[in-house]
Amino acid sequence: MAGSRKIAAKTPVLEWIAGGIGLVFLIALLVIVGRDALTRPSSAPAVVSIEPGRITRTATGYVMLFKAVNVAGGDAAEVQIEGRLLDGDRVVETSSALVDYVPGNGRAEGGLYFEHDPAGLIVRMRPLGYQVP
Amino acid sequence: MTQARTAEHGRADRDAPANSNEVYAKGLARAFAGAIIFGLPLLMTMEMWTLGFAIHPFRLLAFILSNFAVLVVLSRFGGFEPTETLAEDVLDALGAYAVGITVSALALTVLGLISKDSPLHEIAGMIAVQSVPASFGAMLARKQLGDGEGEKREEEEARSAGYAGQLFLMMAGALFLAFNVAPTEEVVLIGLKMTAWHTLALILISLIALHALVYTVGLAGREEAPEGYGTGRVFWAFTCPGYGIAMLVSLYVLWTFGRIDGAALDVVAANMVVLGFPASVGAAIARLVV
Numbered sequence: 162m163a164g165s166r167k168i169a170a171k172t173p174v175l176e177w178i179a180g181g182i183g184l185v186f187l188i189a190l191l192v193i194v195g196r197d198a199l200t201r202p203s204s205a206p207a208v209v210s211i212e213p214g215r216i217t218r219t220a221t222g223y224v225m226l227f228k229a230v231n232v233a234g235g236d237a238a239e240v241q242i243e244g245r246l247l248d249g250d251r252v253v254e255t256s257s258a259l260v261d262y263v264p265g266n267g268r269a270e271g272g273l274y275f276e277h278d279p280a281g282l283i284v285r286m287r288p289l290g291y292q293v294p
Numbered sequence: 295m296t297q298a299r300t301a302e303h304g305r306a307d308r309d310a311p312a313n314s315n316e317v318y319a320k321g322l323a324r325a326f327a328g329a330i331i332f333g334l335p336l337l338m339t340m341e342m343w344t345l346g347f348a349i350h351p352f353r354l355l356a357f358i359l360s361n362f363a364v365l366v367v368l369s370r371f372g373g374f375e376p377t378e379t380l381a382e383d384v385l386d387a388l389g390a391y392a393v394g395i396t397v398s399a400l401a402l403t404v405l406g407l408i409s410k411d412s413p414l415h416e417i418a419g420m421i422a423v424q425s426v427p428a429s430f431g432a433m434l435a436r437k438q439l440g441d442g443e444g445e446k447r448e449e450e451e452a453r454s455a456g457y458a459g460q461l462f463l464m465m466a467g468a469l470f471l472a473f474n475v476a477p478t479e480e481v482v483l484i485g486l487k488m489t490a491w492h493t494l495a496l497i498l499i500s501l502i503a504l505h506a507l508v509y510t511v512g513l514a515g516r517e518e519a520p521e522g523y524g525t526g527r528v529f530w531a532f533t534c535p536g537y538g539i540a541m542l543v544s545l546y547v548l549w550t551f552g553r554i555d556g557a558a559l560d561v562v563a564a565n566m567v568v569l570g571f572p573a574s575v576g577a578a579i580a581r582l583v584v
Contacts, residue, residue: 172314172382172385173314173315173317173318174315175315175318175319175322176318176385176389177385179318179322179388179389179392179393180384180385180386180388180389180392181388182392182396183387183388183389183390183391183392183393183395184388186391186392186395186396187358187362187388187391187395189418190358190395190418190421190422190425191355191358191359193414193415193418194351194354194355194358194415194418194419194422195351195355196415197351197415197418197419198350198351198352198354198355236347236348262344264347264412264413264416265347265413265415266413266415267347267411267412267413267416268411294344294348
């Protein structure tokens with residue numbers, strides 16, 4: 162007891178503040194990572210869906226932005242994404258992109274280039290496959 | 295009262311609160327510099343960004359805790375602030391972690407590696423991995439950037455001069471240098487490129503480097519090898535355990551980063567030897583850095 166009082170007496174206030182901040186940070190990290198460890202099944206497969214975004218005209222055609230959203234816990238690397246423009250049943254054009262990483266319960270963004278204007282056509286986007294990081 | 299306390303400790307300077315706050319602030323500033331210097335190479339390593347979320351959460355948890363334990367013991371042997379009790383060492387380690395986490399979080403944000411879209415566990419993982427070298431740097435700042443003079447410094451040198459202390463410092467040095475190399479994919483790639491003969495040669499070179507460095511610069515508080523310690527005894531007492539420590543540290547770091555998951559035994563051994571080279575150099579020069 163006397164020992165701890167001695168520390169309190171000669172420890173600068175700033176040290177208590179820095180130590181306190183460190184403790185809060187450390188506990189926050191441990192709680193987040195610990196919760197992740199307990200709740201996120203890392204062996205579960207990644208479930209990636211593609212949300213189409215804005216279309217912009219470029220010098221050579223059109224670029225369509227997309228968001229790859231991973232709704233499952235498993236991480237996905239090298240996610241291959243395919244976009245098709247359909248006119249009825251006929252495929253007008255196919256384009257693809259490779260997204261480096263879509264973390265579990267996370268998202269990544271990218272764009273697909275097309276020569277035809279996707280605005281007047283049906284757009285189908287889907288992930289083709291991924292690699293476990 | 296003040297007089298009594300002064301007499302008790304024989305160090306009046308720590309009793310004046312304003313002054314000690316100023317001294318601590320200076321130490322803290324050094325710690326920030328140390329965290330940036332030691333953390334920057336890894337902050338700018340691509341694999342480190344993905345490790346934050348690719349790493350197994352339980353292994354990350356174990357890594358954060360063992361880093362904290364290493365920081366507490368390092369503080370005993372000369373952290374960024376002179377200490378007298380274990381409670382102070384814990385406080386010191388927490389201070390170093392505060393600096394390490396702050397530097398990591400700020401740097402990752404400024405470098406555009408953390409975005410508002412990143413999931414929380416990914417951000418926490420990235421910061422947690424990066425804060426290991428950064429907090430290490432914060433802890434070592436006093437030795438590296440401070441004056442390092444005075445009787446307290448000598449006291450700490452004496453604390454680490456015991457055999458267990460020496461081995462611990464070797465472990466800390468090995469951990470630090472191995473950690474700087476381990477996240478890169480090159481370790482695995484080099485392991486694959488090397489033949490068994492290369493691996494054997496590297497073990498020999500690691501041992502020679504470790505021995506030469508321990509013999510010339512590595513022993514705490516001494517310019518030369520201790521009296522009565524010939525080459526043979528230094529080899530037996532420091533080089534062999536030093537290389538063993540380097541191997542274990544390599545294995546632990548590789549396992550933490552998931553580099554050896556599912557690998558065959560000979561591949562694991564080759565990777566350990568590759569990482570064991572920087573680890574053993576780190577172990578040998580620990581005294582200079584720590």
